[in-house]
Amino acid sequence: MGDRCYKCYKSANNCLCKYTREIDAGIKFVFLMHPKEAKRQRTGTGNLAHISLIDSEIIVGLDFSENKRLQELLNDEKYYPVMMFPGDDAWNAKKEGFEAALGNKKLLVLILDATWFCAKKMIDKNPFLLELPKFSFFGNYESIFTFKREPKPEYISTIESCYYLIKEMQSVGLVEKSVEPEPLMDVFKKMITFQIQAENERVMGLRPSTHNYDIRYNKIKEIPKFEYSKNCPK
16 A cells, blocks of 8 residues: 555545544444445545544445344444435434434444445345435535535535534434534545545646546546635644
């Protein structure tokens, strides 16, 4: 991996760790990561979310039906497990009955961390996941992931999903107002900025092309002028 940070998997010059902050929202996030996503951390956000979110876990695999760690979590009575997945039958933070269903248990949120194509394959291999209570948003959001084209604007990244979930839970009093989720978006914005800068440098010949798909990037892209939280390092 060369001169690279082994925590955020970025080059040492573009290490993102200083932009992360530990966040304890009282929610256990579990990222079910496709093996391809685990190998390709170039634009992945699951690991950045994991670095930031206290008590979160990454489980890599394709078939989770007999995964020992996942089954331990799903059968632990202190958790109320939900699967992040849209649907008319999905809970959201405002939906009547959700707070009662959660009770005194800790919310355990399963999130598929993969491309949308691979995520569909993961669902096909693990139908039991959709037998869990589903969870989604009551708000509508569009991704700021300008570097990576999603199938639809409302398809948001893993780290954005965590951010909006925490914000919505705060809005109904199910997560403490003192919790500050903004660093999730800060580090995400920095990742996008660094990635576009790197691609522009490849187009200008200032950086060697290291991937076959770099040939697709042949135009200089405008770097978004993001706003950051007041505590975000410069």
